[in-house]
Amino acid sequence: MNPELSWLPGWLPFVLLALPVAFALGWLASRLDWRQLRLEDRRNPRAYFRGLNFLLNEQQDQAIDAFIEAVQNDPDTSELHFALGNLFRRRGDYERAVRVHQHLLSRGDLSQAEHQRAQHALALDYLKAGLLDHAEAALLKLEGTPFQTQARLARLANHERARDWSQAAAIARTLDGAQDLGVGAGSGAQLAGSFAPRLAHYLCEQAAERLASRDADGAQELLRRAIETAPQAPRPRIELARLQMQRGQAAEQDSARAEAARLACDTLIAALDASPAAAPLIAAPLVKAAQACGQEAPVRTRLQALYAQAPSLDLLEALIALRAPLPPPAGESSAEDLRGWYLHHLGHESSLAAASKWLAGEKLEHEEHHPLVQRALDRATQPLLRYRCAACGFEAKQHFWQCPGCQSWDSYPARRVEEL
Template identity: 60%
Template sequence: MDFDLSWILLGLPLAFVLGWVASRLDLRQLRIENHQAPKAYFRGLNFLLNEQQDQAIDAFIEAVQSDPDTSELHFALGNLFRRRGEYERAVRVHEHLLSRGDLNLLDRQRAQHALALDYLKAGLIDRSEEALLKLEGTPFEAQARLALLANYERSRDWLRAAQIAQKLEHANQGSFQGRLAHYLCEQAAESLTAQEPEQANSLLQQALSTAPDAARPPIDLAQLLARQGQPEEAYLLLKRSLQSAPAATPLIAAPLTDYAIACGRAPEALTLLKTSYAHSPSLDVLDAIVLLEAGHGGPTPTARDWYVQHLEREPSLVAAAKWLAGEKLEHEQFHPQVQRALEQAIKPLMRYRCAACGFEAKQHFWQCPGCQAWDSYPARRIEEL
C-alpha cells in the first residue's frame, strides 16, 4: 500500500490551526476566571477593611462561586459568618471544607478548629467538645485545650477541667497551680452541700498543698474548721496565711478576728493586724482593729481615733462615714438624715471590681461572674483601688 504524503502536508496546517484555536479559547477562559475571582476577592477585602461586612460576605460568596476550590476564601467566609453571629452558615462552610477530599492535612486541621469555634460561639457545648477533642496532637492542640478548659469550667465539671489544666501545665503552657487549687475548693464546696465534711476537708488540704501561697484554700479550710468547733486551728491557719498571702490580708482580717475572739487570742490578733495596717492600710483591716480594740477593752486609741488616723493618712469617704456614725453633731436632730445620705453614698465604694472586665459586686468572688476570669478581683474595695 502506497502512503500518500499529500495527506500529511494537508493535515499539518489543519492540526496547527485547530491547536491554535483551542489554546486561544483556553487562554481566554483562564483570563476571564482569573479576572473575575481576584476582582471579587479584592472587592470583598476592601469591604472588610471598611467594616462593611454585609458587602464583604456578598463579594466573597461571588469569589467562592467563581473558584469553589479556593480554601482560603472558604476560611475567610466562614470567619465572617462567625463574627456576624451567623453560626449555622459558618458551620456549613467549614463542614464543606472538611468534606473535600483534596484538602491537605494542615488545612483539614484548621477547618476542624474553625468548626469547633463555630460550635463554641453558638453555645453547642457537646458538639464543640467533640470537635475540640479531635485536635489532640495537631498544631491547634494548645488552643483546643484552652477552649476545652473554658467549656468544663462553664459546665462546672471540675474533674475534667483539672485534667486539661494538668496537660496544659505539662506542655509548658503556663502555671495552672492556682486554678487547680480553685477546682479542688469548688469540689469541696459541693461536698459540703452534699453533707460530706470529711471529703471537703480532704479536698481543701489537697488544695492547700497544691498552691501553698494561694489565699482561697486557707480561708475556706479555716471556715470549715470553725464550723466543726475548732476556732483555734482556724485562727492558726489564717495567721500563717498572713505571711504566705499578704495581698489577701483584707479578706483574712474579718474571719481572723472572729476566730481569735472565739479562742481567746484577741490580743495576739490585734498586734498582727496593727502591724499589717501600718505596712499597708486597708478599710477591712481597720474595721477588724476597731472591733478587737472594743472587745479587748484597750485604753487608747479609741475607735474614733483609728478612723481619724486613717483619714489623716488618706482621704476616705467610707472611714469618714464610720467615724461620723459615733459622733454627736451640733444639730443632732439632723444626724440620722446625714448618716443615711453618707451610707447611701459609700455603697458603690464598698464594692469589689473585677480587674479584667470591670464587673462590680457587693461580695468578693474568686471567679468573676462576668468574664469568668480567676483571681481577677483585688482584695480591696473600689475606694482603695
C-alpha cells in the same frame, strides 16, 4: 553537494523546519491560555476585593454576598471558604458557618494543615453556637495537632461553664504538665503562668460540692490538696478555716469548739504568711476565730503590723473589733475612743467611708439634721465599698474568686473600690 555536509541524514531538514512551527504553535496556545486565565482572574479578584472592601467598611452582609460569588466562581479555593465561614460566625449565622467548614472537611484535596484548620474552625462554630457536646467532640479531634493547646484551653472553659470541676481539673493538670515539659509554646498558643492556682480553685469548688452533700471529711481532704497544689493561694486556707469553724460550732463541748477555733486561727495566720496581699479578706474571719479561742493579743499584734505596712478599711475594722490601741503618739485607746482609728486612717488615706464612720458617732451643732446627713453619706459610700474586677470592671458587693462577668479567676483585688 558540499562534501562537508554529506554525512548528515536526509530527514534533518524536516526537523529543522518543524522546530519553528512547533514554537509558533506553543506560543499561540500559551497566549490563548493566558487570555482565559486573565478572564477568570478578572472575575474572581473583582468579587474578592469587593468583598474585602465591604468587610473593611463593616458591611458584613454585602461582604458575605461578594465572597459567595467568589466561591461560586472558584469552588476549589479553600481560603475563600475559610473567610466565608468566619464571616458567618462573626455575624452569628452559626448554622451556615458549620456547613461551610463541614464542606471543607469533606474535601479530599485539602492538605493536612488545612484539614486541621477547618476542624478548629468547626469547633469554634460549635462553641459560639453553645453546642458544647459537639464542640467537645470537635476539640478532641485536635489532639496532637498544632491547635492542641488552643483546643485544651477551649475545653477547659467548656467544663468551667458546665461546672464540671473534675474534668476541668484533669485538663488543667495536662496543661500544667505540658508547660513544664516546654510543649506549650509550640502548640499553637502561648501559655502564661502556672495552672496550679486555677487547679486549686477547682479543688475548692469540688470541696464546696462535698460540703453541700454533708461530706465534711471529703471536703477537708480536697482543701488540703488545694493548699499543697498552690501554697501561695489564699482561698484554700480561707475555705479550710471556715470549715474548721463550722465543725467547731457543731461540737457540743466548749473545749472542742475552742480547739476548732484555734485550728482555724492557725490556718488563717498561715494564709497571711503565704499571701499578705490578701490580708483584707483574711482579717474578718481571723478576728472571729481569735475571739473564739482567746488569741486576740497575738492576732492584734499581727494585724497592726500589716496595717502599718498597707492600711486598708477591712484591717481597720478588724483592729477596732479587737480593741487595738492607737499607734503613738495617741497611745492606749479606751473602748469609747476607738473611733479615733478612723481619724488615724484619714491621716493616711482620704477615705469617705472612714469619714462617714467617724461622723456617725459625733455630735453635730444641729443634731436634728444628723440622720439626714448620715443617710446621704452612707448612700454615697456604698459604691466605694464594692469590689471591682480588674479584667472587665464588673463591680460586686462581695468578693468573688471568679468574676461573674468575664469568668476570669483571681481578677478581683482584695481591696475595695475606694482603695484602688
